[in-house]
Amino acid sequence: MSAQVLILGGSGRIGSSVAADLLTFTQAGIVIAGRNAALGKKVCDRLGARGRFLLLDLGDLAGLTHAIAQADLVIHCAGPFHYRDTQVLEICIDHGVNYLDVSDHPSFTRKVMSCSAAAEAAGITAIVNTGIFPGISNSMVRQDVEQLDEAETIHLSYGVAGSGGAGVTVMRTTFLGLQKPFQAWIDGAWKTVKPYSDRETIEFPAPYGRTGVYWFDMPETFTLSSTFPVKTVITKFGTIPDFYNHLTWSVARWWHPWLLKQTLVIEFLSRVSHFMTDVTDNFSGIGVAIRSEVTGTKDGKATQVCSTLTHPNTAIAAGCGTGSLAELLLSKQLHKPGVWVVEQALPTDLFNQTLQKRGIQIQQSIS
Incomplete structure (x- = not known):
């Protein structure tokens, strides 16, 4: 069976861009979770047979726990992250599920980094701030x-x-x-x-x-x-x-x-x-x-x-940043138990390898 990826907030612009990247560069089944069924189903229509929509509110603890337990990787795209807590990551730790997010606020980053010891003990890799910037x-x-x-x-x-x-x-x-x-x-x-x-x-x-x-x-x-x-x-x-x-x-x-x-x-x-x-x-x-x-x-x-x-498209670029890390986790090219920010988790050779596949070029000069 192919791996299953759960994208929380997957019907939004960033979440759907991550889903599109997964469709292209992995073989994973993709579950789009969100509160807007109409938007979610539109995203799933573009994903074809590999996409499925799940109506889910992050406040529904039982539903959230069940969805995470069925996944091999959870990608948290349900911002703004100013108001989010570590609940999603904690459930991933409890069920041994790898975790990524597209968070972009320092307060949230500090919260999830405090879970590093628990993630390491559970053997899961959790990487935060994985979009375009940060990412x-x-x-x-x-x-x-x-x-x-x-x-x-x-x-x-x-x-x-x-x-x-x-x-x-x-x-x-x-x-x-x-x-x-x-x-x-x-x-x-x-x-x-x-x-x-x-x-x-x-x-x-x-x-x-x-x-x-x-x-x-x-x-x-x-x-x-x-x-x-x-x-x-x-x-x-x-x-x-x-x-x-x-x-x-x-x-x-x-x-x-x-x-x-x-x-x-x-x-x-x-x-x-x-x-x-x-x-x-x-x-x-x-x-x-x-x-x-x-x-x-x-x-x-x-x-x-x-x-x-x-x-040319910021949302798609963010999808590439998160999608490339998802690809590496699903293919087991990247395994680093604990909670990490991108610059701590991703070696430069793998970074360049995944970006080149996506046609993204970085120009570097030294003086």
């Missing part, structure tokens, strides 16, 4: 760090065109990230940074070009600094076209913090933004650009390693 971006940094004798500074910049091909959940994630200042690793110490501050202009590869990016609270801020002995980790994000950056900056700068903590306000901003990008996607596209810059020393000389990646 592929983390492996780009690892590849850059490996070119140096000693790395000192990591600077990650992300640019997303319009909606990125993702749903309203991603919009919610953006505005939730503006709620409060966060801690960043700068010059060997944790310092408080305001979200969407300190604009920089980054030169991304064509077709994106010069784009403004701003501080944004990402798990990479602390996972990269704990994985690699560097003095500074910078994580900045921006949107294309640039006027969206100015709108987001104005919300972060001028709106009262109390407003940004109100669920209805976040939902209003997310819905309005999604409506606007539905229009502008027609000329901005929905792609993503990533730039990793690592500075340090090589052979006693100051050296900079820079890697870039572009993809």
Whole structure:
């Protein structure tokens, strides 16, 4: 029998992109679990005989436990992860099922990392933050760090065109990230940074070009600094076209913090933004650009390693990031009991192997 993969939140844009990647690069049966039967069945129609929809609410503990117990791999795509707990991972540990997620919020990452000893004892491999950023971006940094004798500074910049091909959940994630200042690793110490501050202009590869990016609270801020002995980790994000950056900056700068903590306000901003990008996607596209810059020393000389990646569809790129790890787990090419972030779990040779199969190229320069 073929392996069975359960995708929680599989009817969303990211979850369905992961499912499409699994359809192409594995032989697994795919269970799409979610609360929207109409959307779920549309995804399953594209998967053909290998796809099945399961109506499931994460609050249904008995149903969730039964679904996980039937799976060989669970992929958690039901964001936003600001509000999620470790329940899904704990059930996977209890039933000996490997686990991946597309989480992108530091609080959730810290929660699941606390389950590492239990996962290791159960013999399961759990990898968090596996999409495009975080995800592929983390492996780009690892590849850059490996070119140096000693790395000192990591600077990650992300640019997303319009909606990125993702749903309203991603919009919610953006505005939730503006709620409060966060801690960043700068010059060997944790310092408080305001979200969407300190604009920089980054030169991304064509077709994106010069784009403004701003501080944004990402798990990479602390996972990269704990994985690699560097003095500074910078994580900045921006949107294309640039006027969206100015709108987001104005919300972060001028709106009262109390407003940004109100669920209805976040939902209003997310819905309005999604409506606007539905229009502008027609000329901005929905792609993503990533730039990793690592500075340090090589052979006693100051050296900079820079890697870039572009993809015309952000959601599909995220599906490739998560799908490639699913492929490696299902084929047993990757087995590392415990809970890990991508840069700790995925060797560079396997990273490049899976990306090449998917036609994704990373450009790297050393100076």
